[in-house]
Amino acid sequence: MAMITESPYKGAGSITREHFLFYEMRTTARMMADSYKDDEIVGKIVEENLFQYPTEKTIKQTARACIRRLHALNDDNLVSAIVRHDAITAKQICLYAMMKQYRLIWDFMTTVIGAKYRQQDYTFSRRDINVFFMQLQEQDDVVASWSESTIKKIASVIMRILIENEYISYNDSRLQPVIISCVLENAIRLNGDDIALSAWGCFS
Numbered sequence: 001m002a003m004i005t006e007s008p009y010k011g012a013g014s015i016t017r018e019h020f021l022f023y024e025m026r027t028t029a030r031m032m033a034d035s036y037k038d039d040e041i042v043g044k045i046v047e048e049n050l051f052q053y054p055t056e057k058t059i060k061q062t063a064r065a066c067i068r069r070l071h072a073l074n075d076d077n078l079v080s081a082i083v084r085h086d087a088i089t090a091k092q093i094c095l096y097a098m099m100k101q102y103r104l105i106w107d108f109m110t111t112v113i114g115a116k117y118r119q120q121d122y123t124f125s126r127r128d129i130n131v132f133f134m135q136l137q138e139q140d141d142v143v144a145s146w147s148e149s150t151i152k153k154i155a156s157v158i159m160r161i162l163i164e165n166e167y168i169s170y171n172d173s174r175l176q177p178v179i180i181s182c183v184l185e186n187a188i189r190l191n192g193d194d195i196a197l198s199a200w201g202c203f204s
Helices: 012-018 022-033 038-047 056-073 076-084 087-101 103-119 126-139 141-145 148-164 182-190 194-200
Strands: none
Touching: 012 056, 012 103, 012 148, 022 038, 022 056, 022 076, 022 087, 038 056, 056 076, 056 087, 076 087, 076 182, 087 103, 087 148, 087 182, 087 194, 103 126, 103 148, 103 194, 126 141, 126 148, 182 194
């Protein structure tokens, strides 16, 4: 009898409400770098409404999402770098954290964006995302069970991630070259995650 394996995409639907969260990630990383415990971080963010959200429930959910991503890095130096380095470097680390937290984002960035950089194919449109999801639906029952609305929302989040990290601009669907931060590149290599480097067009 074949073993039933859990889908690596289980739980990825929560991306629809979490988004990229750069400001929130930086705020949370600052407290984590200052050695606050997870519950203390959530409490402080709620008490001072550091995210400027309208409801306590949303603040708590977002704070915990940021904490999970930062823990997914498993690297205190990268957490500190989100706070200390320039916005471009910090955003790249936040993207890597999202890739580590969500297999869906990892696969998209390496198999779609990474493949385009490798092939020097700089064309890009929403169709590339749609094809990615169509292929996943054929391979994975969890993704196949998602509604069209959920897939559209996740696709929109992916588009915003690409825009925020300057892979594409609002008015141009052409994929732009990106240069990975040395801080992130070194950490990725030390983690043995070399395949992730393709997401930044790094193949050396």
